[in-house]
Amino acid sequence: MPKPPHWELMIVWYFFLGGIAGGAYFTAAIADNFGGVRDRGVARAGYLLSLPLVAVCGLLLIADLGVPTRFLNMMRTLKVWDPMSIGAWIVGVFGLFTFVSAALSLSASPSRVALRRKIGLVGIFFGFFLASYTGVLLSNSAMPFWRDARLMGALFLASGASTGIAAITLVLFVSGGSAGDGWGKLKHADRYSMLVELLLLAALIAALGAAARPLVSGHFATLFWGGLIGLGLLLPLALDLLGTRARALGALAAALVLIGGFVLRYVVLMSVQA
Numbered sequence: 001m002p003k004p005p006h007w008e009l010m011i012v013w014y015f016f017l018g019g020i021a022g023g024a025y026f027t028a029a030i031a032d033n034f035g036g037v038r039d040r041g042v043a044r045a046g047y048l049l050s051l052p053l054v055a056v057c058g059l060l061l062i063a064d065l066g067v068p069t070r071f072l073n074m075m076r077t078l079k080v081w082d083p084m085s086i087g088a089w090i091v092g093v094f095g096l097f098t099f100v101s102a103a104l105s106l107s108a109s110p111s112r113v114a115l116r117r118k119i120g121l122v123g124i125f126f127g128f129f130l131a132s133y134t135g136v137l138l139s140n141s142a143m144p145f146w147r148d149a150r151l152m153g154a155l156f157l158a159s160g161a162s163t164g165i166a167a168i169t170l171v172l173f174v175s176g177g178s179a180g181d182g183w184g185k186l187k188h189a190d191r192y193s194m195l196v197e198l199l200l201l202a203a204l205i206a207a208l209g210a211a212a213r214p215l216v217s218g219h220f221a222t223l224f225w226g227g228l229i230g231l232g233l234l235l236p237l238a239l240d241l242l243g244t245r246a247r248a249l250g251a252l253a254a255a256l257v258l259i260g261g262f263v264l265r266y267v268v269l270m271s272v273q274a
Contacts, residue, residue, distance in 0.1 A: 014060040015134045015265040016163075018091070019156060020258075021053035022131030023164020025098060027189070028105075029120030029127070031182065042182035045171045046164070047105040047120075050127070051098040058091050090130050097123030131160025134265075151204045152268070158200055162193040163261035166254035173251040187250055190257065191240055194233050201229070214271035224267050232260015 028046025031039040101123060104116035135156030169186050205212045215224045236253035 010060055010064055012262070012266050012269055014057055014064070015156075015269070016262045017053045017060070018057045018134060019131045019160035019261060019265070020163045020167050021050045021057065021094070021098070022127040022129070023160035023162065024053070024167055025050040025094075025101070025120075025127035025164070026124045026131075027161070027164050027168060027186075028101070029117075029124040031185075032120050033117050035182070035185070039182045039185065041172065042168060042186060043120075044105040045168045045175070047098065047101040047116075049167055049171055050164075051095075051102040054091060054095045054098050054130075058095060061088060061091060086133065090126060090133060094123065094126040094130050097126055128157065131164075132157035151200055151207065155197065155200045155204055155264075158193055158197040159261050159264055162190055162197055163258055165190040165193060166257035166261075169254040170251055170258075173247060173254070183247070183250070187240055190254070191237060194237055194257065198229075198233055215267060218271060220267040220271045223263055227263040228260050228267065231256055232263055233257075236260070 024046040028043045028050070031046065032043035035042065097119060100119055101116055104112050104119070107113070132153045135152035135154070165186055169183070169190065172183060172186070205216060214220065236256045239249045239253040239256070242249070
């Protein structure tokens with residue numbers, strides 16, 4: 001039987017913040033390119049939010065490697081067979097896109113807005129990749145449960161979208177930007193992303209069958225059913241439906257979505273190592 005990797009909480013945070021960064025960036029890019037003038041606040045918040053999150057991901061990756069120079073060595077050559085090398089490159093390249101997009105979001109110049117939109121359309125693919133690659137990485141490992149979870153990449157992508165939208169929602173609420181039209185569009189988008197996440201979770205559990213036991217009935221079952229399904233998905237959906245015009249309830253729902261996103265990665269990574 002393969003030996004568990006013994007990943008610690010640092011990697012859970014890396015997976016979690018990377019998902020938010022990717023989700024916030026592609027939400028911003030979509031709002032920037034396909035939304036109206038009133039959606040510019042959403043785009044700006046998403047771009048500005050993704051930059052520090054990617055920076056923290058880079059620091060977490062460097063800290064996990066133990067020796068900072070190992071990260072620089074990884075950036076010298078791309079090894080497609082090495083998941084850590086791919087992760088380092090994605091964080092590095094996506095970091096450049098978030099930096100440029102965040103800087104351009106501070107200007108209202110038509111030429112810079114046009115340039116930002118073009119850059120966002122390219123950067124969105126790196127955002128998708130960062131949000132989903134961790135799930136793909138797990139499903140391609142030799143560990144039982146992980147190796148059978150072929151929908152993990154899609155699940156992490158849906159969770160990244162949901163947590164990214166939720167994070168932007170909280171930023172707008174705290175900064176006073178929740179009065180615009182972008183708020184309502186964000187809440188609608190988050191509902192759909194949570195529904196997709198629920199469907200993918202159900203499909204994943206059904207496909208795994210008995211292999212899903214570490215999640216649904218093992219040591220982490222309470223966190224899975226209570227923290228992820230109940231607190232992180234069903235309750236936010238209920239709050240959004242019941243309080244469509246209550247900004248505070250919308251912000252609370254967004255905070256719960258973030259908690260659910262963290263719990264998802266925690267139980268997936270730690271259940272195999274328990």
